[in-house]
Amino acid sequence: xxxxxxxxxxxxxxxxxxxxxxxxxxxxxxxxxxxxxxxxxxxxxxxxxxxxxxxxxxxxxxxxxxxxxxxxxxxxxxxxxxxxxxxxxxxxxxxxxxxxxxxxxxxxxxxxxxxxxxxxxxxxxxxxxxxxxxxxxxx
Amino acid sequence: xxxxxxxxxxxxxxxxxxxxxxxxxxxxxxxxxxxxxxxxxxxxxxxxxxxxxxxxxxxxxxxxxxxxxxxxxxxxxxxxxxxxxxxxxxxxxxxxxxxxxxxxxxxxxxxxxxxxxxxxxxxxxxxxxxxxxxxxxxx
DNA sequence: AGCGAGACTGAGAACCGTTGTCAAACCGAC
DNA sequence: GTCGGTTTGACAACGGTTCTCAGTCTCGCT
Numbered sequence: 001x002x003x004x005x006x007x008x009x010x011x012x013x014x015x016x017x018x019x020x021x022x023x024x025x026x027x028x029x030x031x032x033x034x035x036x037x038x039x040x041x042x043x044x045x046x047x048x049x050x051x052x053x054x055x056x057x058x059x060x061x062x063x064x065x066x067x068x069x070x071x072x073x074x075x076x077x078x079x080x081x082x083x084x085x086x087x088x089x090x091x092x093x094x095x096x097x098x099x100x101x102x103x104x105x106x107x108x109x110x111x112x113x114x115x116x117x118x119x120x121x122x123x124x125x126x127x128x129x130x131x132x133x134x135x136x137x138x139x
Numbered sequence: 140x141x142x143x144x145x146x147x148x149x150x151x152x153x154x155x156x157x158x159x160x161x162x163x164x165x166x167x168x169x170x171x172x173x174x175x176x177x178x179x180x181x182x183x184x185x186x187x188x189x190x191x192x193x194x195x196x197x198x199x200x201x202x203x204x205x206x207x208x209x210x211x212x213x214x215x216x217x218x219x220x221x222x223x224x225x226x227x228x229x230x231x232x233x234x235x236x237x238x239x240x241x242x243x244x245x246x247x248x249x250x251x252x253x254x255x256x257x258x259x260x261x262x263x264x265x266x267x268x269x270x271x272x273x274x275x276x277x278x
Numbered sequence: 279a280g281c282g283a284g285a286c287t288g289a290g291a292a293c294c295g296t297t298g299t300c301a302a303a304c305c306g307a308c
Numbered sequence: 309g310t311c312g313g314t315t316t317g318a319c320a321a322c323g324g325t326t327c328t329c330a331g332t333c334t335c336g337c338t
Contacts, residue, residue: 015305015314037295051317056296076215076324077295091257102253107246111268114241118230119273127266129250134258154285154334176324190288195325215295216324285334292327297320304315 014061022048023058027068032097033079033090071128093133102129153200161187162197166207171236172218172229210267232272241268 026042034042040055059080062068069083071090084101087108091100107127115123165181173181179194198219201207208222210229223240226247230239246266254262 017304017315019316053297054316072211072215076211076217078215091254091259093259094261100257102257104246104249104253106249107243107266110243110245114243115230115268115270118239118241120230120232120268120270121273121276122233123268123270125266125268127246127264129254129259129262129264131254131259131262134260137260152285152335156286156333158287192326193287281338287332293325297322299320
């Protein structure tokens with residue numbers, strides 16, 4: 001334990017800096033998935049100035065804390081968005097990026113069952129559904 | 140239509156070269172997911188010599204043709220393996236990479252239903268399950 | 279067998295998202 | 309105000325992937 005303590009027993013201090021506030025504000029400004037660079041641009045357009053490395057650092061921290069979801073596009077790029085704390089999956093529009101959080105208890109159970117059948121333990125899973133949302137497909 | 144035709148109406152010719160055979164042979168030599176670079180190394184170790192760019196090109200082509208599966212690690216790296224032609228998902232061991240193809244008709248249906256409920260069309264989905272396989276967790 | 283058109287390849291450069299570096303700025307406690 | 313640790317930003321470095329392009333190879337046609 002080498003850090004100044006404040007709440008729990010070994011949690012390094014996390015300071016509420018201008019930069020972290022700017023990233024948090026940016027995350028509140030959209031509800032689809034955005035890349036780190038897009039978020040960085042958004043912050044700039046809002047008049048703030050935050051280094052790209054800091055945006056990455058902050059997003060990673062928030063993701064570790066479970067406050068944002070990170071997933072990967074088909075191309076391998078990381079995209080992020082604020083999320084609810086509970087376990088869920090996403091329905092993402094390919095065209096406009098609109099995102100709906102969905103739950104799939106049946107899927108969770110299926111994953112556990114299938115894994116157990118094959119002797120796998122410590123299960124985690126990724127599940128994302130992509131499609132074209134109503135307004136994009138009628139356009 | 141600018142290409143020489145042979146089978147269907149606009150399919151560009153695909154030639155069975157030494158390099159493509161080497162990649163195909165390498166794919167037959169393992170049944171877990173490997174990165175393009177690992178596959179490239181494997182080919183070298185087998186005595187063949189194929190450029191890395193060619194490995195990437197061939198894997199992409201095979202993936203488009205549905206003959207190999209490509210998925211992304213948590214870090215965004217593409218990994219590949221030969222697959223059966225039918226739609227399926229994977230149960231992958233985090234430790235040793237051992238992979239089991241699994242089917243989840245209930246999941247497919249769940250995805251379709253959820254998507255329809257939210258007005259999404261042209262659905263596709265990704266679902267992978269990660270865990271620790273029996274031999275790795277007892278070790 | 280020989281030829282021509284076009285597909286294919288490899289070496290290396292380019293690309294691009296992401297992470298590491300490190301000195302300077304900052305925050306909070308005293 | 310002062311001090312120590314945290315945070316930051318400019319920039320370099322990194323790693324996987326794609327692009328480039330001149331040289332090579334295949335194949336269909338004679």
